[in-house]
Amino acid sequence: MRIGYIQFSPILGDLAANRKLVRERVQAAPPADLLVLPELCNSGYRFPDPAAARACAEDAHTGEFTRLLRELAASRGTSLVSGLCERDGDRTYNSAVLVTPQGEVHPYRKAHLFLDEKDLFLPGDLGIPVFDVGEVRIGILICFDWQFPEAWRVLSLQGADIVCHPSNLVLPGLAQRAVPIHALLNRVYVVTANRIGTEHDLTFTGLSLVVSPRGEVLQSAAADREETAVVEIDPRRARDKSVTARNDLLADRRPELYGVITSDGRGPEPA
Ligand code: ACM
Numbered sequence: 653m654r655i656g657y658i659q660f661s662p663i664l665g666d667l668a669a670n671r672k673l674v675r676e677r678v679q680a681a682p683p684a685d686l687l688v689l690p691e692l693c694n695s696g697y698r699f700p701d702p703a704a705a706r707a708c709a710e711d712a713h714t715g716e717f718t719r720l721l722r723e724l725a726a727s728r729g730t731s732l733v734s735g736l737c738e739r740d741g742d743r744t745y746n747s748a749v750l751v752t753p754q755g756e757v758h759p760y761r762k763a764h765l766f767l768d769e770k771d772l773f774l775p776g777d778l779g780i781p782v783f784d785v786g787e788v789r790i791g792i793l794i795c796f797d798w799q800f801p802e803a804w805r806v807l808s809l810q811g812a813d814i815v816c817h818p819s820n821l822v823l824p825g826l827a828q829r830a831v832p833i834h835a836l837l838n839r840v841y842v843v844t845a846n847r848i849g850t851e852h853d854l855t856f857t858g859l860s861l862v863v864s865p866r867g868e869v870l871q872s873a874a875a876d877r878e879e880t881a882v883v884e885i886d887p888r889r890a891r892d893k894s895v896t897a898r899n900d901l902l903a904d905r906r907p908e909l910y911g912v913i914t915s916d917g918r919g920p921e922p923a
Pocket residue numbers: 691765766794795796797819820821822823
């Protein structure tokens with residue numbers, strides 16, 4: 653199986669220009685089964701206020717951006733995962749869609765909002781699902797979601813082979829250090845597709861990467877250049893959770909000890 657990322661710089665507020673950029677880059681990409689694009693690819697990131705985000709938001713199933721992704725996925729025979737500024741009725745979400753060559757559209761809404769995103773978007777309300785595409789199971793996390801080990805675990809417990817991670821990362825180098833560890837601790841492939849460029853006060857950090865279930869960086873991009881890369885992987889490697897002859901990453905868990913994770917997380921007051 654061939655998976656990869658497209659690292660580029662969407663243009664804030666210009667939906668038509670972003671469709672053109674995405675069309676050109678997907679059409680120019682090497683043959684792949686799965687390509688991941690950055691967060692908020694249809695719209696850009698640094699909206700000044702909720703109205704500006706709303707003006708760029710599109711229906712995840714019927715909007716023009718998803719229509720383009722469906723057309724490209726079908727013509728290229730490639731599943732695409734892309735960030736999307738989503739409108740659902742009067743609600744706006746920082747979302748991503750997984751679009752297959754067969755025309756299926758699977759949305760995910762960012763669960764953990766970063767900084768001023770809290771003024772612009774509602775937190776995700778679709779859970780942290782996995783999607784079966786052919787023989788592989790795919791999960792999605794969006795950018796700052798990477799900080800939450802619980803989210804990675806939820807995906808690996810549901811059998812994700814590949815975690816797609818559309819991003820607009822701004823904290824230099826942090827996610828790029830942590831993602832290989834999350835991959836290793838959950839034995840999943842990860843594709844982080846980050847963007848480059850600057851919008852107002854934010855500079856995006858590039859360095860997109862593909863990581864193996866053993867935490868090896870299989871491919872990585874520059875910090876400040878457009879880049880598309882595709883690597884060959886064997887998704888069956890993500891299904892081997894054995895650590896030693898007597899240890900299994902998932903089977904050895906002790907969920908009865910972890911209840912605090914699903915409560916408010918504060919645990920008992922110190923004595
Ligand atoms: C981020 O979540 N876009 C930093």
